[in-house]
Amino acid sequence: MNTRTIYRWAVAPRFHLPIDWPRRLLLSDGVERREGLFFPRLPWRPPTPEELARLTVPPGAPPIDPERALSLFGLPRHLMRGWSDLLTQELGGDRRDGFARFASEVCDFLTFKGLEVSAGAVDLVVCAAGQAATHWDGEGRHGAGLGLSLPSWVWGVINLGEEPASLVAVAATPDEMRAALPDHSPEEEMARRFLACRSEQPVVRLSLARGEGVRLPAAGLIVGGCTLGCDGPDVLLLLRQVTRPSRPDRGTGRRAVPLPVRMRTPPRSDPSADRPLQPPPDLRFRLEADQAVHLPAALQDQQGGDAVGPEP
Amino acid sequence: MTPALPGPLELLVLQPTPFCNINCSYCYLPDRQSTRRMRLDTLEQASRWVFSSGLVRGPFTVLWHAGEPLAVPLAFYERAFELLREHNQAGVPVRQSFQTNGTLIDQAWCDFFRAHDVDLGVSIDGPDFLHDKRRVTRRGEGTLERVLRGIRLLQRSRVPFGVLTVLTAESLDHPDELLDFYQEHRLASVAFNVEEIEGPHTTSSLLGERMQERFRRFFRRFMELALSADPPLVVREYAQSVQALRLPPQAPGVRELANEPWSIVNVDCEGNFSTFSPELLGLSSPRYGSFSLGNVNTHTLQDVLALESFRRIEADVEAGVRRCRDECDYYRFCGGGSPVNKYFENGAFASTETLCCRLHNQAAVDVTLDLLERRQGRPAPTKATGGDS
Numbered sequence: 001m002n003t004r005t006i007y008r009w010a011v012a013p014r015f016h017l018p019i020d021w022p023r024r025l026l027l028s029d030g031v032e033r034r035e036g037l038f039f040p041r042l043p044w045r046p047p048t049p050e051e052l053a054r055l056t057v058p059p060g061a062p063p064i065d066p067e068r069a070l071s072l073f074g075l076p077r078h079l080m081r082g083w084s085d086l087l088t089q090e091l092g093g094d095r096r097d098g099f100a101r102f103a104s105e106v107c108d109f110l111t112f113k114g115l116e117v118s119a120g121a122v123d124l125v126v127c128a129a130g131q132a133a134t135h136w137d138g139e140g141r142h143g144a145g146l147g148l149s150l151p152s153w154v155w156g157v158i159n160l161g162e163e164p165a166s167l168v169a170v171a172a173t174p175d176e177m178r179a180a181l182p183d184h185s186p187e188e189e190m191a192r193r194f195l196a197c198r199s200e201q202p203v204v205r206l207s208l209a210r211g212e213g214v215r216l217p218a219a220g221l222i223v224g225g226c227t228l229g230c231d232g233p234d235v236l237l238l239l240r241q242v243t244r245p246s247r248p249d250r251g252t253g254r255r256a257v258p259l260p261v262r263m264r265t266p267p268r269s270d271p272s273a274d275r276p277l278q279p280p281p282d283l284r285f286r287l288e289a290d291q292a293v294h295l296p297a298a299l300q301d302q303q304g305g306d307a308v309g310p311e312p
Numbered sequence: 313m314t315p316a317l318p319g320p321l322e323l324l325v326l327q328p329t330p331f332c333n334i335n336c337s338y339c340y341l342p343d344r345q346s347t348r349r350m351r352l353d354t355l356e357q358a359s360r361w362v363f364s365s366g367l368v369r370g371p372f373t374v375l376w377h378a379g380e381p382l383a384v385p386l387a388f389y390e391r392a393f394e395l396l397r398e399h400n401q402a403g404v405p406v407r408q409s410f411q412t413n414g415t416l417i418d419q420a421w422c423d424f425f426r427a428h429d430v431d432l433g434v435s436i437d438g439p440d441f442l443h444d445k446r447r448v449t450r451r452g453e454g455t456l457e458r459v460l461r462g463i464r465l466l467q468r469s470r471v472p473f474g475v476l477t478v479l480t481a482e483s484l485d486h487p488d489e490l491l492d493f494y495q496e497h498r499l500a501s502v503a504f505n506v507e508e509i510e511g512p513h514t515t516s517s518l519l520g521e522r523m524q525e526r527f528r529r530f531f532r533r534f535m536e537l538a539l540s541a542d543p544p545l546v547v548r549e550y551a552q553s554v555q556a557l558r559l560p561p562q563a564p565g566v567r568e569l570a571n572e573p574w575s576i577v578n579v580d581c582e583g584n585f586s587t588f589s590p591e592l593l594g595l596s597s598p599r600y601g602s603f604s605l606g607n608v609n610t611h612t613l614q615d616v617l618a619l620e621s622f623r624r625i626e627a628d629v630e631a632g633v634r635r636c637r638d639e640c641d642y643y644r645f646c647g648g649g650s651p652v653n654k655y656f657e658n659g660a661f662a663s664t665e666t667l668c669c670r671l672h673n674q675a676a677v678d679v680t681l682d683l684l685e686r687r688q689g690r691p692a693p694t695k696a697t698g699g700d701s
Contacts, residue, residue: 014485068533076488078495080535109488112533 001070007171007221009206010057010064012071014113017212019072023047026204028168031195037145038195039132040168040203040226055171066115070169070206070223071117071215075158079105080211083160099124106158106237115215117155123238124160133168135224136238146170146203146222147191153240154223158213159236167206169216170195170222191222191289213237251303318574318617319367325578325590326350326358327369328388334380334413334449338478340510340591350581351386355392355633358579359399361608367574371405373431378580380417382416386424393428406432412475413447419464422469432473433503434463438490438631442483464520474501474548479671481507481517484526487534494545502547506671509657511595518667527671530568532679536635539683549672556645568647571633573626574613583608588629597655600625609695627659635664653658 009025011017027047028040047055057064082102089095103122110117127134135147136154146168159165177194178185185193195201205226208214216223227234328350330343362368374396376389393408396531400406409431417434425432436459437443444454466473475494477483483490494502506527507516520529538545556566567576570589578593579585584604586593592603603625605616616622633648646669653666 016439016486016489077492078488078541112487112529113485 006066006068006173007217008057008069008171009055009096009204010069011059012073012113012115012215013063015073017072019059021052021058024207025052025055026205026207027051027107028205030200031146031203032199033196038192039145040205042132042207051202062250066215067217067219069217070167071115072206072208073113073213073215074108074209075106075211075213076109077211079109080160093134103237107239110156110178110215115156117239121240123227123240125234125236125238126236127227127236129227129230129233131225131227133224133226135222136240141246146195146224154216155218155239155241156213156215156227157208157239158237158260159208159210159234160237161233162211163230163232164207164209165234165236166226167226167232168226169202169204169206170201171260172198172201172221174220195222317366317369318613320369321362321365321367321372321574321577322370323380323576323590324372324374325576325593326355326374326376326392326591327578327580328376328381328384328392329581330379330594331383332380332413332416333383333449334455335448336478337446337448338490338507338513338516340508340513342594344379348581350583352388352391352395353580354501354583356395356399358583358585358608359396359635360375360449361585361612362577363399363401365613367613368400368404371407371583373407373409375409375411375590377411378485378590379580380413381410382412382421383429384433389424397480407434411435413455414459414462419465419469422465422471425466425471426469428491429619430471432466432471434459434466434473435475435476435481436460436463436499437477438486439493440481442480442490445482445594446480447480460497463499463554463562468496474503475499475616476503476505478505478507478516479527479530481520481523481526484523484530485531487537490534490546491537491541495541497620498545499545499548501548504672508653508666508668510591510652510655514656516667518671524670524675528679535679536684539687550680550683553645553677556674556677556683557681557684559644565644566647568633568649570650571629571648573629579608580604585611588625589644589650591652592655625661631662632660632664635662639664640669642669642674642677645677649673 005309009021009105011019025047026044028042033039034040038060057069079102082105083087086095086098086102107117125136130142133146134144142168157167172180172194174187174190177190180188180198181193208212225234225236326573329346329348331347331349332339332341332344335344396406401649408428410425411433412435413434414434424430435447436456437447440454440456442458443456447455447459449455463473463475477490493499507513507518509516509519535547537551538547538550552566559565574587576590577585577587578590580593584593584607586603586605590605593638594604596602600621605611605619605622629651632651632654636646636648637643649664649669651661653668654663655661657666
């Protein structure tokens with residue numbers, strides 16, 4: 001590995017995950033460009049012990065600054081049961097409410113664990129099997145190829161699918177990317193320009209078990225999903241930061257921050273896929289766009305919104 | 313005026329052996345490596361002593377504890393139960409109960425518990441990363457798998473039991489994982505103890521800064537999860553707090569047996585006996601000497617009542633309870649606290665608040681009050697008055 005590693009993979013404080021990093025991580029020795037998009041160069045290989053030591057925080061080691069880490073966490077089984085129950089419900093309003101409640105419970109849990117959830121929106125993203133890399137934007141859409149999450153629209157992702165999901169990331173910080181570029185780039189261009197001039201930049205692939213998630217550093221990084229080798233689609237819960245204008249609530253002068261809940265479909269095409277893109281599976285799950293849900297007060301505070309209290 | 317009779321006895325703690333086959337890091341038993349056992353003639357004398365003392369004036373519970381009771385062969389208890397019955401000539405109802413670490417449970421024990429309708433408590437601290445850190449063998453190995461094997465046997469044999477979990481500072485970060493654990497293993501009721509400072513265990517992970525706030529956050533989240541579970545998990549601390557909060561204002565508050573002289577009698581495997589907190593048995597202090605007040609073979613209750621050392625202990629415990637009554641808003645919900653905690657934390661029986669009070673009692677009442685208020689959608693009774701008007 002020929003680059004400085006800034007971000008490291010770690011288990012979030014207050015979580016006990018039996019992580020065997022050598023079995024979870026794979027490395028790609030750089031990126032390749034196809035049709036203007038960047039993808040990890042195949043094949044994926046296990047990291048060497050030296051690479052592993054630089055990339056990960058070993059179990060039992062003192063915690064590191066979460067802003068320097070991709071922090072792994074796990075949802076408790078009772079929440080995952082709630083998710084499974086939700087999938088068996090009939091379509092309609094109950095399921096919409098159920099999803100909003102589930103999303104809120106996930107945020108409550110993470111907040112209790114000290115992960116300082118600052119997500120303002122929760123999206124369910126379903127991504128078909130067979131894609132080498134996908135990325136997400138500030139609207140919760142995803143597209144093919146590696147992309148930059150900057151500023152970090154994505155607070156974190158959680159695997160809600162039946163099988164392990166993969167996260168791919170370049171461990172470089174935005175500062176490191178800027179330093180590698182000869183001139184100033186707008187943020188949207190930075191990832192592409194950085195990968196163009198650093199094609200040997202290793203890409204890390206982490207396998208996320210069902211119910212596991214990763215909290216991403218707020219400064220942003222090149223991160224996305226990968227469904228190569230999967231039998232079915234990835235189902236990811238995307239916790240995003242959204243800055244939205246607040247609106248008056250019930251004329252009390254207090255404001256509520258809406259929590260949009262959406263379901264996203266896979267990108268239309270992926271030039272890296274070896275096989276035709278499969279249609280999205282029928283998860284028997286549909287949500288309407290921009291369904292407003294009130295965030296827990298603790299989350300509203302963190303977003304600068306006022307708490308929604310009872311009528312005076 | 314006739315002096316009040318001591319007692320009545322409500323809990324008889326019998327120590328079949330001080331030995332414990334495991335070595336928990338927070339254990340307060342000073343002599344847990346000793347393999348001494350209570351002889352049947354000692355037990356017979358203890359039975360005779362108890363039933364002739366005048367303390368037995370109603371139903372009471374026998375608790376086999378203060379060491380691992382299942383480390384003693386089952387045949388001992390077959391005979392012990394017979395002896396207790398033989399000396400219980402008035403036929404007073406007696407419940408038999410065991411508090412065990414669960415590692416030695418086998419089918420024969422399950423059959424015995426069922427046959428004798430024993431009340432059983434099994435100590436288990438949650439998932440392996442919590443349990444196996446503290447509840448270890450003398451070689452430092454975790455014991456969770458052995459306990460779970462015992463629990464599965466109890467469940468297959470339809471032996472009712474409750475579980476007791478000791479909370480350490482680390483546990484407070486894991487209410488969701490604890491709930492998952494109880495649900496996964498089909499444990500329907502749980503009681504929490506906090507890691508206390510007692511005897512040789514001279515510190516606690518719960519002494520840190522902001523621990524009370526952390527404990528409240530933990531208990532609130534755990535109770536929210538437990539109450540919304542299907543079926544809801546029964547939590548002793550919540551159930552007791554609800555009961556206390558619903559006492560009519562004119563009713564007497566909650567009692568604490570451990571600070572009432574002779575409501576609890578503790579007898580060790582040699583026949584030495586004490587009263588107040590069971591944990592005092594086998595311990596001593598510069599001020600009082602040994603907390604063992606006599607021996608069932610050589611001392612009557614009247615002998616002990618006349619002892620200067622007993623009178624000093626009794627007076628100081630009573631002074632501590634009086635101070636709790638005068639100074640603490642929570643007195644009505646705890647009855648004045650546990651003498652053993654007061655002595656080993658504050659250095660005196662005649663003292664008030666302890667770690668156990670702040671966490672186990674006060675936090676539980678406050679959180680319960682708040683949850684009741686929110687669930688019922690109306691103000692709950694206040695701490696100061698109690699009542700359910």
